[in-house]
Amino acid sequence: MTRAEFDELIHPTTRLSLVALLAATDWADFAFLRDQLELSDSALSKQLSTLENAGYVQIERPLHNHRRRVRARLTEVGTEAFQGHVAALRAIVGRTREAARG
Amino acid sequence: MESHVTPQEASAALNAVERGRLTVIDEIGLPRWYWWGLALGWVALGFVIDLKHAWLTAAATLLFGAVHASVAARATSGRRRTQRLSVRAEVAGGYRTGRLVIACVAALGALTVGLGWAASADGANHPVTIASMFVALTILLGRPQLVAAIRRRAAASTTR
Numbered sequence: 001m002t003r004a005e006f007d008e009l010i011h012p013t014t015r016l017s018l019v020a021l022l023a024a025t026d027w028a029d030f031a032f033l034r035d036q037l038e039l040s041d042s043a044l045s046k047q048l049s050t051l052e053n054a055g056y057v058q059i060e061r062p063l064h065n066h067r068r069r070v071r072a073r074l075t076e077v078g079t080e081a082f083q084g085h086v087a088a089l090r091a092i093v094g095r096t097r098e099a100a101r102g
Numbered sequence: 103m104e105s106h107v108t109p110q111e112a113s114a115a116l117n118a119v120e121r122g123r124l125t126v127i128d129e130i131g132l133p134r135w136y137w138w139g140l141a142l143g144w145v146a147l148g149f150v151i152d153l154k155h156a157w158l159t160a161a162a163t164l165l166f167g168a169v170h171a172s173v174a175a176r177a178t179s180g181r182r183r184t185q186r187l188s189v190r191a192e193v194a195g196g197y198r199t200g201r202l203v204i205a206c207v208a209a210l211g212a213l214t215v216g217l218g219w220a221a222s223a224d225g226a227n228h229p230v231t232i233a234s235m236f237v238a239l240t241i242l243l244g245r246p247q248l249v250a251a252i253r254r255r256a257a258a259s260t261t262r
Contacts (some may be wrong), residue, residue: 006107016115020122024193032186036125064185071187086119089112096109 002080004087009054011085014039018047022057022074023082030070048072056081127256129187130194131249132203136177140207141238143169148214148234170207174200195256202255206248210237 010019017037022028034044051057056078061068074082107115143166150162181189195202217233226232 011107011115013115013118017118017122020119021126023119024123024126024190026181026188026190028187029185032129086116089107089116089119092107092112093109093116 002083002087004091005081005084006088007081007085009050009056010081014043015047015051016085018044019051019056019074019078019082022072023079025073027060027071027073030072033072051078054078123193124257126187126189126193127253129184130181130189130199130253130256131184132177132245136173137241137245139173140170141241144210144214144234144238144241145231148218148230148232148237149228151230152228174204193256195252198255199252202252203248210241213237213240 010016014037018033021033021036030041030044030048033039033048034041037044039047048057048059052059056075058073058075060071060073062071063069147162147166151159153159181191181194214230214233214237217236218230221229221232
């Protein structure tokens with residue numbers, strides 16, 4: 001059972017969308033993330049660095065067809081933080097629904 | 103900070119999370135080479151069967167089955183349609199996706215047999231080749247529907 005824990009690092013909209021994409025993948029290419037989030041290279045790099053420094057994301061640079069690609073994957077710590085954050089968000093929404101029901 | 107997040111904001115954040123999952127689900131698919139390989143292999147197998155050499159038919163069927171089995175596990179998981187990402191197994195549906203593809207292949211086999219009999223009854227000289235060409239066309243034309251079905255199943259599964 002995931003422990004509900006609000007995560008301030010993940011919560012900002014862009015970062016949440018980024019982590020949500022990574023949470024559904026084993027790894028995602030830098031270009032895919034940039035295109036989906038409609039960010040510039042530098043903006044995405046900055047977001048990834050923040051998450052990497054927190055230990056939430058791992059950046060890999062594998063060789064593919066003699067070209068180095070950049071891809072990101074969510075670490076175990078990042079996955080737990082994301083799941084905890086989603087659980088916290090659900091708890092907030094759930095409490096409101098319960099209150100509305102009386 | 104949690105106390106400052108309104109239910110509306112939390113709901114909007116959950117929607118963003120779900121959008122992310124659906125975006126990745128849109129990337130589920132099977133590589134193009136798998137479909138072309140299956141279609142061409144099907145026609146080749148039909149052609150060999152029409153040669154009416156029992157041992158050749160048996161060998162070709164075994165070879166087709168072995169090659170398909172060896173690539174199916176990797177190709178039919180739905181996780182690596184492109185080089186842009188690898189969809190998480192739980193999101194892609196894992197073995198359920200593979201089972202759906204295998205079931206389709208089995209259904210196509212039955213369709214080939216049925217069409218082959220019909221063509222044979224009609225006096226065709228190469229009934230199985232004709233049937234397998236029709237089925238190969240079905241494979242190539244039907245792939246978007248199968249992929250859409252896989253995606254629908256993935257999207258309908260519980261958010262993790």
